[in-house]
Amino acid sequence: MVNELLMHTRRKELILVGLWFGKNKPNMNVFLGPFGFTQFNELYGFNQCLHPGECVKNPNKANSRDSGNIKYPLQNKVPKNRNIQDTIEHMRLASDSRKPVFGVKNPPQLINLISFPFLSGYGSDSMHLVSGIAKPFATMLYGNIKKGGLFPKTMILKIDIALINIKATHQIVRLTRSFTEKEFWKAREWENWTLFFNMPILSNVLPSHFVIHWALFVKAMYLLMKEEISTFELDFVDQLLHEFVSKTKFIYSKAAMTYNVHSLLHLASSVYHWGPLWAHNEFSFEYGNGDC
Ligand SMILES: [Zn+2]
Numbered sequence: 179m180v181n182e183l184l185m186h187t188r189r190k191e192l193i194l195v196g197l198w199f200g201k202n203k204p205n206m207n208v209f210l211g212p213f214g215f216t217q218f219n220e221l222y223g224f225n226q227c228l229h230p231g232e233c234v235k236n237p238n239k240a241n242s243r244d245s246g247n248i249k250y251p252l253q254n255k256v257p258k259n260r261n262i263q264d265t266i267e268h269m270r271l272a273s274d275s276r277k278p279v280f281g282v283k284n285p286p287q288l289i290n291l292i293s294f295p296f297l298s299g300y301g302s303d304s305m306h307l308v309s310g311i312a313k314p315f316a317t318m319l320y321g322n323i324k325k326g327g328l329f330p331k332t333m334i335l336k337i338d339i340a341l342i343n344i345k346a347t348h349q350i351v352r353l354t355r356s357f358t359e360k361e362f363w364k365a366r367e368w369e370n371w372t373l374f375f376n377m378p379i380l381s382n383v384l385p386s387h388f389v390i391h392w393a394l395f396v397k398a399m400y401l402l403m404k405e406e407i408s409t410f411e412l413d414f415v416d417q418l419l420h421e422f423v424s425k426t427k428f429i430y431s432k433a434a435m436t437y438n439v440h441s442l443l444h445l446a447s448s449v450y451h452w453g454p455l456w457a458h459n460e461f462s463f464e465y466g467n468g469d470c
Pocket residue numbers: 224226227228229257440443444
């Protein structure tokens with residue numbers, strides 16, 4: 179996507195860099211090779227900071243042989259942000275040892291691009307981020323087909339009734355289906371749920387400390403999708419998201435401290451470099467699925 183184009187042109191004139199044809203999802207390593215960093219589910223998976231990650235067992239599977247997943251709980255000592263000099267040194271060591279060093283696998287091919295800032299040069303994608311936060315939090319609260327949540331499933335009916343009775347404006351093109359069907363919601367339905375529908379509904383069915391905590395995320399996403407965002411607002415968003423992330427472990431659990439949750443700590447900086455979330459998200463690419 180070429181950022182310099184006007185918005186309506188930018189979405190139509192996408193640059194095709196690869197095609198995947200198959201029944202399964204693509205092997206992302208094929209596409210991630212040029213970036214040189216480990217994936218989100220491996221240690222040191224962030225290209226912004228040196229949070230090592232921690233293997234955390236799901237509390238529901240505490241006694242099983244399941245070894246857990248990499249999570250990013252807040253640490254007593256704030257992990258350092260990556261800097262260019264150290265990262266180049268990590269690349270050199272990784273290249274010599276042929277093993278990842280602090281999450282750096284090899285010198286990224288993008289390092290050869292003149293003027294490309296290979297640490298701040300990756301923007302956050304709000305399509306995956308908003309649904310990647312809203313869906314697991316809804317599951318923790320109300321469960322899914324396989325498991326229960328913190329609150330009884332009888333509440334889902336109340337949410338469904340409230341959702342049906344909301345009259346959405348015509349600007350909301352894809353209406354969100356009933357909450358019972360949330361397993362099948364598309365990313366846009368999760369975004370609409372987050373920005374427009376969930377606060378008036380959840381504030382009537384959840385205890386206030388859950389609502390106040392969730393509102394931090396909703397408010398932050400709303401501000402980051404404004405047409406213009408001031409530096410004052412960006413600082414405010416950064417505070418909101420730090421509060422949201424720091425309280426998540428205490429209100430939910432350590433297992434809730436996912437890659438997506440930690441990435442919120444870097445979101446204000448990403449928007450500072452790349453502009454509002456609507457300006458460069460992957461919805462445009464999603465629309466192109468199946469078009470080739
Ligand atoms: Zn970080």
